[in-house]
Amino acid sequence: MRPEREARFGSLDCLRGISALAVVVWHWQHMWLLGTRDLIMSPSFVIDRASEPFYFLLKVAYDHGYLAVPMFFLISGFIFFHLYERKICEGTITGGHFFLLRFSRLYPLHFATLLLVAGLQLVFVNLTTQYFVYPANDPLHFVGSLGFVQLTNDQAAFNGPAWSLTIEIAMYALFFLFARFGLISGIAGALLAALIGLFFFTLNDSLAQGLIGFFGGGAIYRLYTRVMKSSHPRLWFLAALATTLVGWMYAIAVVYDASLGDALVNRLTFGRHLIPTLSVTAILFPMTVLTFSLHESLFDSKYLRLAWLGNISYSSYLLHFPIQLTIAVFFFLNYLSLEFIKSRALFVLFFAVLIALSAAAFKYFELPMQNSLRQLAKRPRRIGWAVKR
Numbered sequence: 001m002r003p004e005r006e007a008r009f010g011s012l013d014c015l016r017g018i019s020a021l022a023v024v025v026w027h028w029q030h031m032w033l034l035g036t037r038d039l040i041m042s043p044s045f046v047i048d049r050a051s052e053p054f055y056f057l058l059k060v061a062y063d064h065g066y067l068a069v070p071m072f073f074l075i076s077g078f079i080f081f082h083l084y085e086r087k088i089c090e091g092t093i094t095g096g097h098f099f100l101l102r103f104s105r106l107y108p109l110h111f112a113t114l115l116l117v118a119g120l121q122l123v124f125v126n127l128t129t130q131y132f133v134y135p136a137n138d139p140l141h142f143v144g145s146l147g148f149v150q151l152t153n154d155q156a157a158f159n160g161p162a163w164s165l166t167i168e169i170a171m172y173a174l175f176f177l178f179a180r181f182g183l184i185s186g187i188a189g190a191l192l193a194a195l196i197g198l199f200f201f202t203l204n205d206s207l208a209q210g211l212i213g214f215f216g217g218g219a220i221y222r223l224y225t226r227v228m229k230s231s232h233p234r235l236w237f238l239a240a241l242a243t244t245l246v247g248w249m250y251a252i253a254v255v256y257d258a259s260l261g262d263a264l265v266n267r268l269t270f271g272r273h274l275i276p277t278l279s280v281t282a283i284l285f286p287m288t289v290l291t292f293s294l295h296e297s298l299f300d301s302k303y304l305r306l307a308w309l310g311n312i313s314y315s316s317y318l319l320h321f322p323i324q325l326t327i328a329v330f331f332f333l334n335y336l337s338l339e340f341i342k343s344r345a346l347f348v349l350f351f352a353v354l355i356a357l358s359a360a361a362f363k364y365f366e367l368p369m370q371n372s373l374r375q376l377a378k379r380p381r382r383i384g385w386a387v388k389r
Helices: 010-033 059-083 085-090 095-128 139-146 160-180 186-200 205-229 233-256 258-265 275-299 303-311 313-332 344-388
Strands: none
Touching: 010 059, 010 275, 010 303, 010 313, 010 344, 059 085, 059 160, 059 205, 059 233, 059 275, 085 160, 095 139, 095 160, 095 313, 095 344, 160 186, 160 205, 160 313, 186 205, 205 233, 205 275, 233 258, 233 275, 303 313, 303 344, 313 344
């Protein structure tokens, strides 16, 4: 059985891979906990970001890499509307089949890294009497993590970055239900589902970002198809490109000179903390996805050569914390010095190892396990058919 392609857009594979690596750069602050008294991330922990490796070059990711997670939701929404929405609406793919595809894609690596982190945290707590970064490593949270559930909002459990999988799976369920009942047809339907997320910001910021991102991605896919069918798609592409370039230039300028952003935000009478984030995740990111997808389709750009970035995105996202935890264990075993841990050399070595391991994990673990689970799921139906016959 050939593995399912989660995306048929090499450009979006590329964006997803870059987004995953941006999250890893954001999480490099974890290494600055080593050498401090409290080894758990908390609001009181303050880091001198300028001391992080290659800070000037990677300032956008170091300061705002967490915003890359909504990009995952956005790309997922675009791809799922592209691959599954019509099939679900027409009933050619069942709920069981749909969730088998998702389970076989996500669960094997999630389960493996969960066990790995659980074992490493046991070693770490025996060395230090504390857990590293994420504190909720008790049996209840382990059971919750087995089912993709982080049981508390204020404390991440085990492989902390996996919290986004909880939101992702919730979006899959909503997407299937909405598609089956025809509630997200047209741009308006997908956009309305995304706008519902605005009402969840006061209740759950993560769920709000998931709704806005995933169904916003669906709305962008609808817009993409309309542009491709229009009489002047290249003119629309140029407009999208210009908007995206201006948006990114301004966003990067604000990162390097905060006063540019303050001048605008200070004029707002409400939403001073929310609107800047939404302007990136709900406007700039969607325009970026639209621009890349149009460029690939209209100009036959060879983004598939960079599809490997998409292949390693899931594994790099789930493997980076176990590698950091391994480094922390070696530090407390006195095999690594604090000076080396905070050096550029370790930073470069870390990313080289992460990318190599992620590529190997995708090829030799993720794909084989995915295919095995899907083949296994077929066997009972075949046996039952043979007996009945």
